[in-house]
Amino acid sequence: xxxxxxxxxxxxxxxxxxxxxxxxxxxxxxxxxxxxxxxxxxxxxxxxxxxxxxxxxxxxxxxxxxxxxxxxxxxxxxxxxxxxxxxxxxxxxxxxxxxxxxxxxxxxxxxxxxxxxxxxxxxxxxxxxxxxxxxxxxxxxxxxxxxxxxxxxxxxxxxxxxxxxxxxxxxxxxxxxxxxxxxxxxxxxxxxxxxxxxxxxxxxxxxxxxxxxxxxxxxxxxxxxxxxxxxxxxxxxxxxxxxxxxxxxxxxxxxxxxxxxxxxxxxxxxxxxxxxxxxxxxxxxxxxxxxxxxxxxxxxxxxxxxxxxxxxxxxxxxxxxxxxxxxxxxxxxxxxxxxxxxxxxxxxxxxxxxxxxxxxxxxxxxxxxxxxxxxxxxxxxxxxxxxxxxxxxxxxxxxxxxxxxxxxxxxxxxxxxxx
Numbered sequence: 001x002x003x004x005x006x007x008x009x010x011x012x013x014x015x016x017x018x019x020x021x022x023x024x025x026x027x028x029x030x031x032x033x034x035x036x037x038x039x040x041x042x043x044x045x046x047x048x049x050x051x052x053x054x055x056x057x058x059x060x061x062x063x064x065x066x067x068x069x070x071x072x073x074x075x076x077x078x079x080x081x082x083x084x085x086x087x088x089x090x091x092x093x094x095x096x097x098x099x100x101x102x103x104x105x106x107x108x109x110x111x112x113x114x115x116x117x118x119x120x121x122x123x124x125x126x127x128x129x130x131x132x133x134x135x136x137x138x139x140x141x142x143x144x145x146x147x148x149x150x151x152x153x154x155x156x157x158x159x160x161x162x163x164x165x166x167x168x169x170x171x172x173x174x175x176x177x178x179x180x181x182x183x184x185x186x187x188x189x190x191x192x193x194x195x196x197x198x199x200x201x202x203x204x205x206x207x208x209x210x211x212x213x214x215x216x217x218x219x220x221x222x223x224x225x226x227x228x229x230x231x232x233x234x235x236x237x238x239x240x241x242x243x244x245x246x247x248x249x250x251x252x253x254x255x256x257x258x259x260x261x262x263x264x265x266x267x268x269x270x271x272x273x274x275x276x277x278x279x280x281x282x283x284x285x286x287x288x289x290x291x292x293x294x295x296x297x298x299x300x301x302x303x304x305x306x307x308x309x310x311x312x313x314x315x316x317x318x319x320x321x322x323x324x325x326x327x328x329x330x331x332x333x334x335x336x337x338x339x340x341x342x343x344x345x346x347x348x349x350x351x352x353x354x355x356x357x358x359x360x361x362x363x364x365x366x367x368x369x370x371x372x373x374x375x376x377x378x379x380x381x382x383x384x385x386x387x388x389x390x391x392x393x394x395x396x397x398x399x400x401x402x403x404x405x406x407x408x409x410x411x412x413x414x415x416x417x418x419x
Contacts, residue, residue: 008311011311015102015308015309022187025195026188030194036150037151040149040153042075043149045074045075047077048076048077049079050081050133050134051113054086054398055401056085057401062134062138069146070146077099078097078099080093082102087417089136109248109396114192130148130210132207133208133241135203143246143247144247154241156207156239157209158206158207158209158241159241160189160205162185163254165178165250165251166251168252170254171227171367172295172369173253174254175369176261176353177253181202182362184202184330197295198234201229204250205250206226216236221277223272228276230296234292234296243355251403258399267385267388271303274300281297281300282297347372349379350372354371357371
């Protein structure tokens, strides 16, 4: 029993320290006023780049929102890169007014599509100062490019924008995923920015300068190219800036099955990155005392730490079995503790979702069922992580995007952007 208690104490302390890292940053930085880049006159040439696979139903809405940016039209272009399509994504993009880059090489991931696009654009006639990356199902706020220009004028080489949601009210799952992203915005990226730390790329709605791509290239091949490139930036000592006023509205999955598939892919990509970069990140921590490397190293260890967090629970069950066999088990106290712990976890998860909505002023955009079931959403992340650890990397599966919406429908404002 002493040995079991020792192992329980060590593993519990390890999990607590892991969580404390994120809680402290969230508390110290998440409640501070957002730090914005001062507004500057438009001067930087920007290219929007969109990898699109069978996105005919939604690509037009994104292109139109980009074409209506509050930024001089001679200073930006919109490029769509159709790949592995069986629909008319190419034609829909052209009809909406985008330029189309025909993918001439075999690609298997978004990262490979981005590499092709950067190679083409950096060697083309038009010269750009920066590239903005979006997913095909997005809608972009009219002030996005101006916020990017402001960040570039302040010396940012790479910056993540605010990831909002198109459809948080479509289902409880869409609401929970939305709350997750709002929490990442506020308690992860904005908190780090407020403390002068490096943020992390979040899949879509981010900017990378042409100079940074020329210097280091875009060499990602994992299922989470955003985190992979963030890790590369940490290794090279490049800070990821945060643009709280550069807003992208993203379509969220509406079923638990699609959300589970998406998050299993994220977990698998995280493990891929841990295997490839953890050694280099550790060198950055010990040789350069890089907090960004420590931050990314801990993030990549998330699925493994979650597995370790099961150890105390499993060993506690062993202790229960031993006590039951010896006749020393206090069953009422055990049941009370188990019920209290379960209720505490459920209420704590739901309270976290409510806190995020209150901080970001989003309470009117989600269903009550999303707030009530946040604990189910968070709990379902456990099998997603464990499946990747024990069953390997899953095959890529498309998440359907068919929620065609304009900016007016999302925000309720009169200024519509439609296809």
